[in-house]
């Protein structure tokens with residue numbers, strides 16, 4: 001049996017008002033992929049930040065390669081062989097691949113840095129991983145998937161024996177995920193231990209050997225993945241059975257609410273035409289980079305439009321900036337929650353209140369704390385935002401709970417059109433169902449729902465009608481109940497087979 005390389009026992013950690021970890025156990029063996037699973041806010045990232053020296057624990061013991069460690073600093077953790085690849089990649093975007101890989105431990109020549117040697121070494125590691133990236137390329141110019149590969153290469157360049165990957169596939173295409181899994185298998189075969197945090201449970205079977213499950217900051221169980229059913233895993237994660245992963249409600253299709261005509265914006269939004277009706281959810285499927293996010297941003301006024309018309313309830317409206325869109329009741333929950341969806345340095349309360357000031361201010365322009373409290377209370381309750389109170393910085397929330405705040409901002413408004421761009425990315429299985437239910441609720445209220453998602457099962461499970469995009473254009477439209485994943489994929493990868501339902 002593979003040796004135990006990490007053993008964490010009775011680990012506890014509190015933040016003001018939150019017990020993030022309470023008597024947690026965790027074990028990792030060499031040559032295995034250990035999935036660390038739990039709902040948003042369960043404490044997975046906090047536990048791994050303790051292992052990698054980002055946080056110090058309040059209580060408990062930690063052994064790495066059989067040696068007991070007290071409080072590790074990130075540098076010490078690195079020296080011991082622990083590398084963490086964060087969900088939000090931590091690269092210096094303006095530096096080259098080689099410069100990033102050797103950041104903080106540059107190789108010195110006689111008088112200056114030995115750039116040639118660093119380049120050569122970077123190339124050797126990238127080649128070894130069969131990754132086609134030029135070490136001289138600026139990291140900011142690389143797609144996210146390649147940046148992630150550079151992070152992995154960097155971990156290997158410091159000879160990391162324990163690699164922690166936090167939601168590594170959340171921004172990757174199917175082909176890129178395959179590449180990542182190939183690399184993970186190679187690392188595993190070399191005897192490295194990999195901790196794999198993911199909310200995409202369907203991919204676990206591909207890659208995972210064992211599973212550790214946490215809930216509400218506590219250790220629940222661990223075991224071989226092969227010995228557990230998916231239902232057991234989910235029940236352990238959420239503490240209750242989830243009967244329907246894709247709850248669908250049927251509504252009568254009503255009148256046309258929203259229409260986009262001949263929308264063009266930059267290279268990735270080319271002659272987009274579609275309508276949204278009352279009583280339906282319209283899914284936007286496609287591969288990453290198909291132009292769906294650009295379309296949502298152009299509609300919302302976050303990016304300029306070259307031409308095109310937007311109609312709401314039979315009248316043309318002008319949206320030149322997000323403020324115009326919000327005034328007309330057209331709102332967007334954007335894909336990148338940290339960059340576009342939240343002010344991470346502001347509290348949950350301030351984030352929820354910001355776009356709703358018109359509704360919570362009294363006649364004199366002063367915020368009514370009663371109305372603000374009510375707005376926050378409803379958002380926290382309806383979306384089950386896990387937080388001790390609404391005064392904490394939204395940047396300190398777990399990823400999934402941040403997403404809930406983004407969605408919560410729009411709940412209070414009487415919106416006519418709600419655009420969700422990848423709303424369930426990084427969200428746990430229970431919270432996903434809550435988001436679907438929320439979309440269903442909007443659908444029942446006659447609000448038009450546009451739902452962009454790269455997860456085929458959820459588009460097929462939740463949307464009524466599916467519009468497919470490829471390379472900035474709409475390449476097909478199908479009713480969810482009449483289609484197959486293959487048909488959607490064909491439309492998502494070619495301009496042929498164009499199919500439109502009336």
Ligand SMILES: Nc1ncnc2c1ncn2[C@@H]1O[C@H](COP(=O)(O)OP(=O)(O)OP(=O)(O)O)[C@@H](O)[C@H]1O
Pocket residue numbers: 015016018019020038039040041042043044045046047386387396397398399400401426
């Ligand atoms: N720096 C911090 N300050 C205050 N609270 C924090 C901080 N970091 C984490 N928390 C809280 O600790 C709890 C555990 O968060 P953590 O990020 O570890 O969860 P997670 O399981 O990784 O969730 P997710 O799957 O959403 O990423 C949450 O309630 C979170 O709000």
